[in-house]
Amino acid sequence: MNSPLAAARRNGELGLVVMAAGITGAAFVLASLGKNSEMPATVVPFLVALLGMLVAAHVATRYFARGADGTLLPLAALLHGIGYVMIARLSDRRAALQTTWSLIAIVAFVLTLILIQRPPDLARYKWTFLFIGAGSLMLPLVPGIGSSVGGARIWVSIGRINIQPGEFAKIGLALFFAAYLADNRELIAAGTRRIGPMRIPELRYVLPITLAWGFAVAVMVVEKDLGSALLFFTLFTVMMWVATERAIYLLVGMVLFAVAAITAHRMFEVVQTRVAIWRDPWSQYEGKGYQPAQAMFAFANGGTGGTGLGMGSPNKIPAASTDYIFAAIGEELGLVGAGAILIAFVLIIGAGLRVAIRADRTFEKLLATGLTTILGMQAFIITAGVLRVIPLTGITLPFVSYGGSSLLSNYIILALLLRISDSSAKRLGELPDELSLGERWETYQLRRAAKKAARA
Amino acid sequence: MNSRIRKLTAALLALYLVVFVALNTIQVARKEALDANPFNNRQTIRDFNRLRGPIVTADGVVIAQSVATPEGSEFDYQREYPLAEIFSNVTGYYTYSFGSTQLERMHNDVLMGDTAAQKVASVFGGGDNTGSVVVTLRADLQQVAADALGEREGSVVVMDPATGAILAMVSFPRFNANQVADHDTEAAENVLAFYNSLDSKPLLANAYQERYMPGSAFKVITTGIAFENGVTSLDRDWPDEKEWLPPQTIDPITNYGGSTCGGSMTEVFYRSCNIPFAQMAVELGPERMVAGVRAWGIGEELPIDLPAPAASNFEYSGSEPIDFAQNLPLLAIGGFGQANDTMVPLHMCMVAATVANGGRMMAPYVLDSTVEHNGRILHRTQPSTWKTPISPTTAATISDLMVEVVNRGTGKPMQLNNGVQAAAKTGTAQLNAAGEPQRSHAWIIGFAPAEAPRYAIAVVLKGTNDEISAGTGGRLAGPIAKTILDYLFSTEN
Numbered sequence: 001m002n003s004p005l006a007a008a009r010r011n012g013e014l015g016l017v018v019m020a021a022g023i024t025g026a027a028f029v030l031a032s033l034g035k036n037s038e039m040p041a042t043v044v045p046f047l048v049a050l051l052g053m054l055v056a057a058h059v060a061t062r063y064f065a066r067g068a069d070g071t072l073l074p075l076a077a078l079l080h081g082i083g084y085v086m087i088a089r090l091s092d093r094r095a096a097l098q099t100t101w102s103l104i105a106i107v108a109f110v111l112t113l114i115l116i117q118r119p120p121d122l123a124r125y126k127w128t129f130l131f132i133g134a135g136s137l138m139l140p141l142v143p144g145i146g147s148s149v150g151g152a153r154i155w156v157s158i159g160r161i162n163i164q165p166g167e168f169a170k171i172g173l174a175l176f177f178a179a180y181l182a183d184n185r186e187l188i189a190a191g192t193r194r195i196g197p198m199r200i201p202e203l204r205y206v207l208p209i210t211l212a213w214g215f216a217v218a219v220m221v222v223e224k225d226l227g228s229a230l231l232f233f234t235l236f237t238v239m240m241w242v243a244t245e246r247a248i249y250l251l252v253g254m255v256l257f258a259v260a261a262i263t264a265h266r267m268f269e270v271v272q273t274r275v276a277i278w279r280d281p282w283s284q285y286e287g288k289g290y291q292p293a294q295a296m297f298a299f300a301n302g303g304t305g306g307t308g309l310g311m312g313s314p315n316k317i318p319a320a321s322t323d324y325i326f327a328a329i330g331e332e333l334g335l336v337g338a339g340a341i342l343i344a345f346v347l348i349i350g351a352g353l354r355v356a357i358r359a360d361r362t363f364e365k366l367l368a369t370g371l372t373t374i375l376g377m378q379a380f381i382i383t384a385g386v387l388r389v390i391p392l393t394g395i396t397l398p399f400v401s402y403g404g405s406s407l408l409s410n411y412i413i414l415a416l417l418l419r420i421s422d423s424s425a426k427r428l429g430e431l432p433d434e435l436s437l438g439e440r441w442e443t444y445q446l447r448r449a450a451k452k453a454a455r456a
Numbered sequence: 457m458n459s460r461i462r463k464l465t466a467a468l469l470a471l472y473l474v475v476f477v478a479l480n481t482i483q484v485a486r487k488e489a490l491d492a493n494p495f496n497n498r499q500t501i502r503d504f505n506r507l508r509g510p511i512v513t514a515d516g517v518v519i520a521q522s523v524a525t526p527e528g529s530e531f532d533y534q535r536e537y538p539l540a541e542i543f544s545n546v547t548g549y550y551t552y553s554f555g556s557t558q559l560e561r562m563h564n565d566v567l568m569g570d571t572a573a574q575k576v577a578s579v580f581g582g583g584d585n586t587g588s589v590v591v592t593l594r595a596d597l598q599q600v601a602a603d604a605l606g607e608r609e610g611s612v613v614v615m616d617p618a619t620g621a622i623l624a625m626v627s628f629p630r631f632n633a634n635q636v637a638d639h640d641t642e643a644a645e646n647v648l649a650f651y652n653s654l655d656s657k658p659l660l661a662n663a664y665q666e667r668y669m670p671g672s673a674f675k676v677i678t679t680g681i682a683f684e685n686g687v688t689s690l691d692r693d694w695p696d697e698k699e700w701l702p703p704q705t706i707d708p709i710t711n712y713g714g715s716t717c718g719g720s721m722t723e724v725f726y727r728s729c730n731i732p733f734a735q736m737a738v739e740l741g742p743e744r745m746v747a748g749v750r751a752w753g754i755g756e757e758l759p760i761d762l763p764a765p766a767a768s769n770f771e772y773s774g775s776e777p778i779d780f781a782q783n784l785p786l787l788a789i790g791g792f793g794q795a796n797d798t799m800v801p802l803h804m805c806m807v808a809a810t811v812a813n814g815g816r817m818m819a820p821y822v823l824d825s826t827v828e829h830n831g832r833i834l835h836r837t838q839p840s841t842w843k844t845p846i847s848p849t850t851a852a853t854i855s856d857l858m859v860e861v862v863n864r865g866t867g868k869p870m871q872l873n874n875g876v877q878a879a880a881k882t883g884t885a886q887l888n889a890a891g892e893p894q895r896s897h898a899w900i901i902g903f904a905p906a907e908a909p910r911y912a913i914a915v916v917l918k919g920t921n922d923e924i925s926a927g928t929g930g931r932l933a934g935p936i937a938k939t940i941l942d943y944l945f946s947t948e949n
Binding site for chain 2: 238241242243245282285293296297298299300301302303304307312313316330334335338339342345346349350353356357362365366369373376377380383384387388389
């Protein structure tokens with residue numbers, strides 16, 4: 001039962017979560033003092049609730065993932081907290097909603113930890129995950145419930161609840177890719193057929209995964225959600241490369257990406273507009289260029305130290321609490337604050353890929369790699385887009401942006417990473433491998449059956 | 457697989473490095489350029505939530521200040537102009553939607569506390585570091601000048617001839633900066649649109665941004681050039697003449713109202729005969745005349761410390777330079793301030809001040825000093841000579857001629873109370889062509905006391921209707937100058 005290493009990880013995690021909560025609380029106080037803030041005192045209970053949830057998430061890891069990495073949850077908590085303060089500072093209505101989404105996300109985090117205690121169990125359901133992933137991707141195309149916002153048809157509305165199923169599809173596809181590649185990676189890598197100097201794998205081994213990926217990208221392109229398309233593209237290419245250890249897949253991925261990008265630019269006006277305002281937002285300042293221009297002004301206004309929370313004018317950016325939250329942070333917290341966000345993501349990438357390296361089973365290794373790539377690439381795509389390094393494609397900044405679907409899916413990713421990390425720790429003997437809840441239940445059933453049998 | 461995962465880590469780190477470099481580029485390297493982007497009004501928003509220092513007159517009256525707005529207002533401060541009715545053309549306005557003008561624009565950094573010196577001081581002193589701007593104008597005098605002018609279109613400028621410091625500068629019509637600085641953007645926009653629709657240009661400080669035909673007041677300049685070049689002297693006598701035919705024309709030059717006019721140099725000056733001055737200009741010839749008017753600063757923008765000053769004109773007809781050698785009649789008419797001559801009211805005040813100041817024309821200024829919050833002077837304007845068109849001897853001579861104008865000639869309405877001797881020259885610029893209803897600008901320029909001048913003044917009333925017709929400038933503009941100068945001397949100890 002006693003494991004000093006696990007205890008140290010959990011105590012360290014608690015310390016860091018408390019620190020993240022402290023930073024969030026302090027930022028909240030500063031923001032409410034700021035002149036331009038719209039944050040009334042009524043938001044305080046929501047903040048307290050959020051901080052409580054973060055601590056509750058930690059308590060869950062104490063019980064259900066004792067040996068897991070101790071930095072991932074605090075990093076997510078820090079991003080979540082800073083994002084929350086910024087959302088509350090921008091709109092008190094959204095602060096209340098974000099608290100609700102946070103509750104749902106943390107509950108999902110805890111449930112994931114409870115329900116999935118043995119990562120290999122997931123691999124058994126790979127076709128189910130493919131089905132769920134592909135199905136949820138198509139949901140926005142269903143007439144009646146699907147809807148478009150800002151040119152992208154990525155929303156599903158059921159009653160008053162709007163969700164972005166794409167956020168969940170990325171988990172389903174990562175699970176499927178990891179499981180399928182774990183089973184077939186050697187066959188794919190071996191490449192039994194030869195064409196000239198190239199060895200290519202048997203078609204039947206690559207067909208399912210290529211179809212799955214092609215389907216995902218096709219659906220995303222139809223929905224004009226180019227950010228997610230880019231994300232899936234990278235996910236697939238990276239996982240193929242890591243699994244097969246063959247650089248040809250990187251090359252193929254890049255060529256395919258170039259072809260897709262050029263085709264998309266030719267075919268879709270929305271892509272042309274995006275590229276045009278990426279290159280020169282000023283000439284369309286009165287139109288589509290307004291938002292990127294305002295984001296640039298926001299960053300410049302922030303400078304090195306930022307205007308201070310509640311002292312800038314991030315409300316001038318139309319999508320300040322979603323796609324452009326990084327610019328809002330850049331304005332009020334400056335280079336220092338925005339840099340801290342980037343560093344937090346770098347640390348998440350480091351911790352996530354360390355989980356992948358420590359994992360022993362191929363499935364867990366690939367899954368951790370895929371999930372970390374999702375988090376890292378998603379944050380890169382949106383921050384680089386906001387900073388006009390690449391054309392902007394609207395996706396959320398994980399844990400930071402306003403939005404329930406995004407928060408929920410990212411906390412599930414976090415729980416899966418912690419689960420894999422915990423499982424590695426047990427395998428490495430860092431803490432005793434106890435029976436999981438499900439196993440205890442089965443044991444209990446077996447004992448009862450045995451007793452019954454004995455009595456009989 | 458682990459080696460691939462490590463490479464992946466490196467690749468993702470490289471991507472974040474690119475983002476971090478981009479972040480630095482925008483937030484640090486390009487910050488100033490983006491802050492200065494014309495589309496960017498974030499700085500303005502921030503400024504409107506910051507305290508801004510006051511503008512104060514020489515006699516300590518606040519003419520622009522920031523006042524805290526009630527809770528829940530769009531901005532934390534409202535700019536107010538307590539004497540907007542008479543000072544708006546000097547202070548200008550400071551607005552969210554329409555930018556800022558005049559002193560508000562030129563000394564923005566001082567008022568916001570943004571100069572390097574103020575920023576350094578605020579590190580040690582802390583708190584409010586806004587500066588204030590002190591002008592040379594006097595609130596009491598400005599009010600007297602505005603009242604004396606009344607609702608007649610025109611301008612009044614009063615200055616210290618020895619320094620160039622402007623003590624009063626007022627025009628009618630003018631605008632009210634409070635209406636433009638209103639945070640109700642729509643109301644402010646309507647006011648601006650209304651002001652802009654008027655031909656009389658109330659948004660311009662007509663006293664230094666507009667120019668009018670000077671008429672006989674220009675004779676001070678012609679006389680100065682003629683004395684400097686030895687073309688005339690106090691001993692010269694001019695025959696009584698009703699008309700004179702200059703070269704190259706069959707159209708004779710006449711005196712005002714077709715009168716017969718002549719006599720000594722002093723007499724023709726105070727009676728304001730036209731023909732002698734036309735003859736002086738022709739005798740000087742194009743080269744010396746043009747060089748002469750340039751020496752008085754005509755053709756150059758006035759060196760006042762306010763934006764967009766106008767330049768007086770002698771050599772141009774529209775945008776075309778006049779070939780005086782081929783057009784001597786125009787040179788002759790220009791000699792007494794008609795034809796293409798146009799003078800900025802402030803410039804005419806400087807002309808009088810030059811005579812008063814022994815021939816040295818000082819650069820005019822309205823900024824006395826900029827002051828830090830703790831009272832330390834940031835900058836104080838040092839008087840400087842702009843032009844020296846005439847020698848002290850010539851100045852003394854012209855001063856004597858101008859005294860005679862007040863005592864015996866067209867400037868009698870400017871005879872001051874309590875025996876203070878004034879010197880002046882009047883002008884009536886005829887604007888109407890033959891056969892049209894009479895329309896004239898009425899001028900008077902002068903200084904007092906004549907023996908040791910402390911104040912120079914110029915008054916112009918625009919000839920917008922036939923009110924200024926038979927009368928000469930002295931009769932209409934003279935009493936305004938007298939009121940102002942009498943007030944000045946009555947308030948002195």
